[in-house]
Amino acid sequence: MKFFFHLRLMIFISLSWIILFSFNKFIFEVFEFTSYASLIFIPAGLQLCFALVYKIKAFLGLLVGALIIGVLIGEPQINISDLIFISLIAPSAPIISIYLSDLMLKYGHLLKDITFVKIIISSIIFASISALFHNVYFVIQGLILQEQLFESIYIFFLGDIIGTLIFLTFIFNFQIPIKKFIAKYNLI
Amino acid sequence: MKRIENLFNALAPLSSLNASINEIAVVAFISRKFLCKEDVILSSIYKHFSKLSSSTVFRVLKNLEKNQVIMIKKNTHDERKKNIVAGKNYDQYIADLQSSLT
Numbered sequence A: 001m002k003f004f005f006h007l008r009l010m011i012f013i014s015l016s017w018i019i020l021f022s023f024n025k026f027i028f029e030v031f032e033f034t035s036y037a038s039l040i041f042i043p044a045g046l047q048l049c050f051a052l053v054y055k056i057k058a059f060l061g062l063l064v065g066a067l068i069i070g071v072l073i074g075e076p077q078i079n080i081s082d083l084i085f086i087s088l089i090a091p092s093a094p095i096i097s098i099y100l101s102d103l104m105l106k107y108g109h110l111l112k113d114i115t116f117v118k119i120i121i122s123s124i125i126f127a128s129i130s131a132l133f134h135n136v137y138f139v140i141q142g143l144i145l146q147e148q149l150f151e152s153i154y155i156f157f158l159g160d161i162i163g164t165l166i167f168l169t170f171i172f173n174f175q176i177p178i179k180k181f182i183a184k185y186n187l188i
Numbered sequence B: 001m002k003r004i005e006n007l008f009n010a011l012a013p014l015s016s017l018n019a020s021i022n023e024i025a026v027v028a029f030i031s032r033k034f035l036c037k038e039d040v041i042l043s044s045i046y047k048h049f050s051k052l053s054s055s056t057v058f059r060v061l062k063n064l065e066k067n068q069v070i071m072i073k074k075n076t077h078d079e080r081k082k083n084i085v086a087g088k089n090y091d092q093y094i095a096d097l098q099s100s101l102t
Helices: A002-027 A043-072 A080-105 A116-140 A146-173 A175-184 B002-010 B021-035 B042-048 B054-066 B090-101
Strands: B070-074 B082-086
Touching: A002 A043, A043 A080, A043 A116, A043 A146, A043 B002, A080 A116, A116 A146, A116 B002, A146 A175, A175 B002, B021 B042, B021 B054, B021 B090, B042 B054, B042 B082, B054 B070
Parallel strands: none
Antiparallel strands: B070 B082
């Protein structure tokens, strides 16, 4: 029973991650700074919410989603080790930032003490960690130029924050169908 | 599910207004009657909101009753009529509505 729950959860998380990533790439391609950094990155909000709700349980779904994205929509010239490492950052950054912010801000049992301000602080922590992890790795591997590092970190950070705010507004307005979907497929 | 509920509750500041326009219209009508110290009869609300369907008005009233903003009571003189009186959360609801509108 637990196995099927985790399987369902993994499919749900990875599919929504892939769909939203493709949508973001299709709609906001014009805001891309490099092929790795965009000024609007809506999937960041999805990562943050999954990490908030499912914590470590979201790891596998986000990892599988990131691997599929890397293979299907990512850069064609990227090698396998880069693909695995970048895909590992996708679930690690939000989960680490959620554990860190929970430690500092205290979300309480079942997120009972969570507030809007705490979510925004968490998204800032997440955007910083994600931007730092990704861009340091890109520079080390020569995927972006060293001169681009700070600009890329800035774009990454801003893109994640803007994307998270757009995503939160979207899910807030569609909370009833989202709750129904989660209850229907027993995803919590 | 509680985690999701709490998450959505925390996102409430993204919406400047939690009540619907229909709800505001119905509450405005009721509160005006309360201010004039007039009896609010259920059927008069249906009659007043001719542009809204009776099911919409009924839904709004049921929601207000559920949240204890109003109470629907039988008229003591005429059992066919139902009166609307302020519930225990009425003042708080009006205060919240005013603060969200300003």
